[in-house]
Amino acid sequence: MGNLVMPPGMIMTPDQSMEAMQDMAAVDLSKVTYTAPANARGDQTLQPKIVNGVKVFNLETSLINWNILPGVQVAAYAVNKQVPGPRLRITQGDRVRFVVKNNLPDPTSIHWHGLSVPNKMDGSADVTQKPIPPGGSFTYEFTVNQAGTFFYHSHEAVDRQQGLGLYGALIVDPKKPDPTLKGVTTRFAQNCTLSEICRVGR
Numbered sequence: 579m580g581n582l583v584m585p586p587g588m589i590m591t592p593d594q595s596m597e598a599m600q601d602m603a604a605v606d607l608s609k610v611t612y613t614a615p616a617n618a619r620g621d622q623t624l625q626p627k628i629v630n631g632v633k634v635f636n637l638e639t640s641l642i643n644w645n646i647l648p649g650v651q652v653a654a655y656a657v658n659k660q661v662p663g664p665r666l667r668i669t670q671g672d673r674v675r676f677v678v679k680n681n682l683p684d685p686t687s688i689h690w691h692g693l694s695v696p697n698k699m700d701g702s703a704d705v706t707q708k709p710i711p712p713g714g715s716f717t718y719e720f721t722v723n724q725a726g727t728f729f730y731h732s733h734e735a736v737d738r739q740q741g742l743g744l745y746g747a748l749i750v751d752p753k754k755p756d757p758t759l760k761g762v763t764t765r766f767a768q769n770c771t772l773s774e775i776c777r778v779g780r
């Protein structure tokens with residue numbers, strides 16, 4: 579498969595598909611476009627631009643070098659140059675627009691996990707949309723009717739792309755806050771790196 583290299587120890591069987599092989603292939607390090615500074619952190623809240631009452635979030639996928647431990651970098655698939663991708667925080671009832679630019683070397687798509695959205699906005703590559711090609715973009719727009727803690731993630735070569743970092747938190751505050759939760763603050767997993775190495779809080 580091109581110049582992709584199998585990780586050491588990976589064993590293929592004759593009946594495995596080319597797609598499965600690509601899913602397990604190592605990242606092509608020659609395609610890395612950015613190296614995150616040592617103090618970079620994922621899950622940073624992204625402020626939307628308000629355009630005619632619509633909350634517009636610009637998301638860009640790319641292949642970066644990301645720190646998982648002091649002095650240890652791995653190649654990662656990032657959204658807005660961070661892993662996890664930026665935290666998207668909206669309010670129930672919001673009209674939102676997610677403009678996704680794909681700067682990865684592979685096709686991708688973004689799925690809004692748990693949200694009920696119009697079918698063509700669901701982000702399932704080759705099911706509800708064509709995958710976004712490298713260099714391409716796709717605009718998702720819908721009204722968010724639910725409230726709760728959701729997440730977004732790649733829905734193209736999911737096992738590979740999500741494992742490489744293409745996911746982030748999507749938090750929808752209720753339109754009417756629950757009075758019984760007054761004074762309760764929620765702490766989300768912070769400082770997450772690849773492989774679920776997370777510390778809670780800062």
Ligand SMILES: [Cu+2]
Nearest residue numbers: 689691692731
């Ligand atoms: Cu999902």
